[in-house]
Amino acid sequence: MKIKHLITFLKSILILGILIAVASLAFLLVNVFIGNYNSRYITTPSYEMQAFGVKEKPVKIYSADSTVTYTQLNDRYTVTLEKKTRNALPILLSVCRLLTAIAIMWIFLRILKELDLSKPFHPRIVRYAKIAAALFILTDVLNLIEYNVVNSLVRHAVPVPYLSYLKELGSSTITGVITFLLAVVYQRGVQLQSEQDLTI
Amino acid sequence: MAIIVNLDVMLAMRKMSLTELSERVGITISNLSILKTGRAKAIRFETLEAVCRELNCQPGDILAYQPDE
Numbered sequence: 380m381k382i383k384h385l386i387t388f389l390k391s392i393l394i395l396g397i398l399i400a401v402a403s404l405a406f407l408l409v410n411v412f413i414g415n416y417n418s419r420y421i422t423t424p425s426y427e428m429q430a431f432g433v434k435e436k437p438v439k440i441y442s443a444d445s446t447v448t449y450t451q452l453n454d455r456y457t458v459t460l461e462k463k464t465r466n467a468l469p470i471l472l473s474v475c476r477l478l479t480a481i482a483i484m485w486i487f488l489r490i491l492k493e494l495d496l497s498k499p500f501h502p503r504i505v506r507y508a509k510i511a512a513a514l515f516i517l518t519d520v521l522n523l524i525e526y527n528v529v530n531s532l533v534r535h536a537v538p539v540p541y542l543s544y545l546k547e548l549g550s551s552t553i554t555g556v557i558t559f560l561l562a563v564v565y566q567r568g569v570q571l572q573s574e575q576d577l578t579i
Numbered sequence: 580m581a582i583i584v585n586l587d588v589m590l591a592m593r594k595m596s597l598t599e600l601s602e603r604v605g606i607t608i609s610n611l612s613i614l615k616t617g618r619a620k621a622i623r624f625e626t627l628e629a630v631c632r633e634l635n636c637q638p639g640d641i642l643a644y645q646p647d648e
Contacts, residue, residue: 573620574620574621577613577618577619578619578621578622578623579606579613579614579621579623
């Protein structure tokens with residue numbers, strides 16, 4: 380497969396992703412504005428949580444042929460915000476997350492459109508890459524907000540000690556930092572390209 | 580930049596146009612224009628050699644150093 384075909388394929392995937400995300404966002408917003416909270420486009424916020432205060436250690440069980448061990452966890456909970464107690468914040472976070480996802484996909488689509496294999500270094504791509512890095516970090520900020528909001532909501536309502544939301548934090552920040560570093564290296568490439576163009 | 584390109588002076592002294600020089604040295608007019616207007620970041624030895632050959636001059640006649648204020 381040629382790189383040109385790969386770029387076209389990636390563009391198609393990104394356009395499809397943007398269309399799906401925009402449609403989801405539109406349906407979500409329409410249902411929120413008309414007050415239809417039972418719609419399937421508004422998912423019930425449900426969170427995987429772990430009680431770190433449980434003292435009993437999980438028992439490790441061996442399989443019949445001793446090739447596999449498995450452990451039954453007794454400190455995991457699935458917490459669902461019921462409709463009557465649901466506040467607007469999870470919906471707002473869903474909207475923000477969808478908007479961020481659309482923005483990231485749009486930025487990568489722009490990068491692929493700007494990419495010219497005969498002259499790969501373009502200053503606009505540097506700008507797009509830096510924006511993408513900032514959006515990745517913003518995603519993690521949203522995750523952190525959700526983590527704190529869910530923890531504070533649940534700790535008031537559920538009488539289980541040290542209940543904490545199992546949310547992966549930091550991976551988007553690492554992706555953002557790596558994207559930013561790549562953008563800085565790419566920026567150096569743009570400078571070298573410019574110097575090369577102005578060498579007579 | 581402290582390096583001044585006197586290509587326009589040399590062309591005027593030799594009564595040669597930029598188009599004619601570009602045809603003789605095999606460099607596009609746009610690139611020679613970049614060199615003439617002082618926007619070039621660097622000049623290759625082979626370009627300098629070709630320009631000096633066609634204008635029958637020394638590199639010092641084309642390039643000059645003038646310290647920045």
